[in-house]
Amino acid sequence: MSVVAVTGGAGYVGSHAVKALALAGYDVVVYDDLSAGHVDAVARVAADVPRRNVTLVEGDVLDGPSLAGVLRRSGATAVLHFAARLSVGESVHDPLGYYRTNVAGTMSTLGAMADAGVERFVFSSTAATFGEPQRTPMDETHPQRPINPYGASKLAVERALPFVEHALGIRWVALRYFNAAGADPDGRLGEDHRPEEHLIPRAIRAAGGGPPLTVFGDDYDTPDGTCLRDYVHVTDLAAAHVQALDALASGRPSSAYNLGNGDGHSVRQVLAAVEAVVGRPVPHTIGPRREGDPARLVASSERARRELGWSPRYAAIETIVGTAWRWHEAHPDGYGRPGHGAE
Numbered sequence: 109m110s111v112v113a114v115t116g117g118a119g120y121v122g123s124h125a126v127k128a129l130a131l132a133g134y135d136v137v138v139y140d141d142l143s144a145g146h147v148d149a150v151a152r153v154a155a156d157v158p159r160r161n162v163t164l165v166e167g168d169v170l171d172g173p174s175l176a177g178v179l180r181r182s183g184a185t186a187v188l189h190f191a192a193r194l195s196v197g198e199s200v201h202d203p204l205g206y207y208r209t210n211v212a213g214t215m216s217t218l219g220a221m222a223d224a225g226v227e228r229f230v231f232s233s234t235a236a237t238f239g240e241p242q243r244t245p246m247d248e249t250h251p252q253r254p255i256n257p258y259g260a261s262k263l264a265v266e267r268a269l270p271f272v273e274h275a276l277g278i279r280w281v282a283l284r285y286f287n288a289a290g291a292d293p294d295g296r297l298g299e300d301h302r303p304e305e306h307l308i309p310r311a312i313r314a315a316g317g318g319p320p321l322t323v324f325g326d327d328y329d330t331p332d333g334t335c336l337r338d339y340v341h342v343t344d345l346a347a348a349h350v351q352a353l354d355a356l357a358s359g360r361p362s363s364a365y366n367l368g369n370g371d372g373h374s375v376r377q378v379l380a381a382v383e384a385v386v387g388r389p390v391p392h393t394i395g396p397r398r399e400g401d402p403a404r405l406v407a408s409s410e411r412a413r414r415e416l417g418w419s420p421r422y423a424a425i426e427t428i429v430g431t432a433w434r435w436h437e438a439h440p441d442g443y444g445r446p447g448h449g450a451e
């Protein structure tokens with residue numbers, strides 16, 4: 109069976125993809141510097157899918173020779189590339205760091221692949237490459253004009269990929285996630301960012317007695333005044349990566365895909381879903397708008413449905429919140445390894 113290398117595979121979306129790969133019959137070598145990922149996430153997949161070989165190598169994507177060595181020794185035939193920094197707000201203050209990890213780190217990864225003769229690449233991209241929406245829902249033809257260094261760093265890679273393919277023969281799929289959310293329905297993997305900036309885990313913590321939530325603005329031009337987002341289950345995103353590998357294996361041309369459910373949920377609707385799932389109110393106040401937040405971000409994923417056969421299984425917001433709650437309830441301290449977690 110073929111081996112897939114997963115950079116950043118100890119992180120949130122990455123670890124769910126590692127599980128999906130193992131369940132689909134791949135052996136997996138995770139390459140992660142553990143600046144943000146969790147050793148335990150990979151260990152859990154290895155324990156839960158014992159018939160597959162799932163291993164972790166600690167390393168930095170900027171260390172091309174180290175990654176090339178891992179690719180060669182493992183016999184990997186494809187790379188799923190999750191290793192990246194992902195906070196929009198942080199990127200505004202540290203553009204150099206974001207370009208270093210997200211752009212230089214990806215170029216280093218592609219170089220290592222070329223050195224090792226690996227020719228299939230699946231890239232974690234983002235709705236943030238689009239910037240301010242000009243229409244909703246957004247399909248792949250929507251103009252890409254990012255408004256922060258995070259989105260710009262991911263778009264820089266997207267722009268490089270056709271040239272890299274032409275010169276080095278690496279075929280690719282770029283998957284643009286909208287709002288990744290939820291947790292492994294088996295309850296084994298979940299979201300453990302440190303600090304946690306995302307709405308659903310923050311709302312769950314607030315409902316459980318944690319810090320009250322601040323709603324970032326209620327004066328947007330939306331039905332209830334709060335921002336609309338397209339929350340998409342992390343396990344559905346993981347499935348798209350396996351389907352992207354299948355598409356590349358079957359000779360489908362390189363392409364980018366938007367991944368979302370096509371439904372916009374407002375912040376208030378998410379809080380109502382959390383209250384219904386948890387059975388307690390979410391204490392919150394209304395604060396000012398957060399810089400750089402568009403009013404609405406909703407995907408059209410028709411291309412992914414048509415070309416990859418992608419069909420989200422956990423689309424309902426109650427299911428997304430329910431799986432996140434189940435993870436939080438069983439793991440109030442996340443993976444519980446301070447110093448070994450951030451992403």
Ligand code: UFG
Nearest residue numbers: 194234235236286287305306307310322323324335375401
């Ligand atoms: N929000 C609050 N209060 C909070 C946290 C969030 O009101 O404490 C609101 C935000 O303003 C936004 C919504 O909840 O309207 C979702 O916010 P998140 O921080 O959970 O997610 P974002 O939409 O900001 O960003 C996510 C990813 C980015 C990605 C983007 C693209 O984190 O990496 O989706 O859609 F670029």
